[in-house]
Amino acid sequence: MRKDKYTHMRTKFFAVCFALLAAAVASSQIISPVTFKMDTPFVVGNTTLPAGSYEIVPTDEEGVLELRGASGSPGVLFDTVSIENVTPFKQTEILFHRYGNNLVLKSVMVAGETTGATSVTSHLERRHAKAFGKPTKVSRPAMKKK
Numbered sequence: 588m589r590k591d592k593y594t595h596m597r598t599k600f601f602a603v604c605f606a607l608l609a610a611a612v613a614s615s616q617i618i619s620p621v622t623f624k625m626d627t628p629f630v631v632g633n634t635t636l637p638a639g640s641y642e643i644v645p646t647d648e649e650g651v652l653e654l655r656g657a658s659g660s661p662g663v664l665f666d667t668v669s670i671e672n673v674t675p676f677k678q679t680e681i682l683f684h685r686y687g688n689n690l691v692l693k694s695v696m697v698a699g700e701t702t703g704a705t706s707v708t709s710h711l712e713r714r715h716a717k718a719f720g721k722p723t724k725v726s727r728p729a730m731k732k733k
Contacts, residue, residue: 617652617695617702620642620643621681621731623728624640624727630689634663639657640656641657650666650669652665652704666706668707669703671701673701676701679729680727680728681694681726681729682695682724684712685724686716689715690725698731
């Protein structure tokens with residue numbers, strides 16, 4: 588009986604610790620807008636966008652970023668999870684996964700910050716992965732907006 592009580596308390600303790608850790612990670616996100624230019628179409632979430640100038644901005648909703656054209660449209664909201672780096676990122680960049688000729692926006696890292704964002708794998712990205720296999724990584728320089 589005593590062993591069961593100890594196991595139950597230990598399980599509760601670990602559950603609480605895990606919940607606190609998950610909350611801390613979920614609250615981290617990109618806080619600085621980022622601008623970049625693309626010379627080819629690319630995918631964000633389940634939307635394909637044309638070549639052009641874009642801006643990624645934080646939203647009020649945790650884990651959600653907005654990508655919009657330089658003119659303010661088109662605008663796409665996309666889900667992200669936080670990525671942590673021990674040292675601040677050296678440069679601001681956007682990382683894409685290339686599947687065949689398809690580029691999928693994957694990560695955003697901002698110079699001077701230790702937290703970045705990685706997009707949640709979308710249905711469209713899974714289709715590209717099924718068709719083309721493991722992606723190659725493509726980095727595009729970006730600028731942190733002041």
